[in-house]
Amino acid sequence: MNSYKPGCLLTIEDRLPTIQDRQGYRRFAAPHSRAGRPSRAHIQGKPSVRNIFNVGLEEWQPLEGVEYDLIWRQWCLGHLTDEQVVQYLELCKTVLRLNSGIIVINTSGIDLFDHTDSSVTRQDETFQSLFKKAGLKVVRTELQRGFPESSPRKLFPVRMYALKP
Template sequence: MGKTRAADIAGGIGRVSKNVLSQTFEYIDLVEYIPSFVESTKQELESIVKFRGITIGAQDWIPDTKYDLIWCQWAIMYLMDDDCINFLIRCKSSLNEHGFIVVKDNIANKSKSLPKDRAQYRELDNQINRTYKHYLELFSKSGLKLIESIPQKKWDPELLPVYTFVLQ
């Protein structure tokens, strides 16, 4: 994997950009639909890396450059399946030859064998907590290959499980 450019999707106030991505990458694009979050992240990061804030939602983002890494943390759980697949297809097409997509999201249940229809919808924040198999189906439909899936360690058992998926 190269170390030139990363995108932080739905990056909020830039915790991942600052604490993870800026340690490795020269350029960071923060894709976030809340303008004040983009601005505060810019103020923190522009002296550390070459920063570009893109004020748009993930479902509408059309990458205009190539990336070594696209990081999507607690982002695609807010996208409907078709929007998610289209988003991931666009991400895949914007990867450099040895680039990766990382998806970190809640999983509906710790079981890897639950079917897609066991996903949970939270009306409060329009969040879809998909099953593990549902995520694999979305990745497959997007033409992505699962390289690794990693369960979150040291996680409160009262909370939904979290997985990090590494894709290419």
């Protein structure tokens, strides 16, 4: 399950549900983004797209009886409180395929509140604590490489986590 750029996972997964918050869903349904590039609408109607959940992560409830091999989260956890992150991860645990399911999280890393979009970035130690509270263990973590060294703005480090119950 993915909540960001679902099109990229269509090449490796034959059944892909996606969660889009209300604001994101409006962009998802539009035929083109402001930059003129194809928007998320290019996945609508594809046989690979199993379900589109039009809710925020804090409201998402999995369909009864469903199991996931992979739950992929990019950036969206920054719009949840620490308590909501733990609750969401605990819920994800309940729908992971036994013994083989994995949760992947991609996020950037210092504890900082952004007043512009009301999001929170969290440092590695904070995420480690939230994962532990949710009963998940980190099976692999990696710092993303390839960002420009010289930039007019300082970029936060981006870390990926692979989690299992």
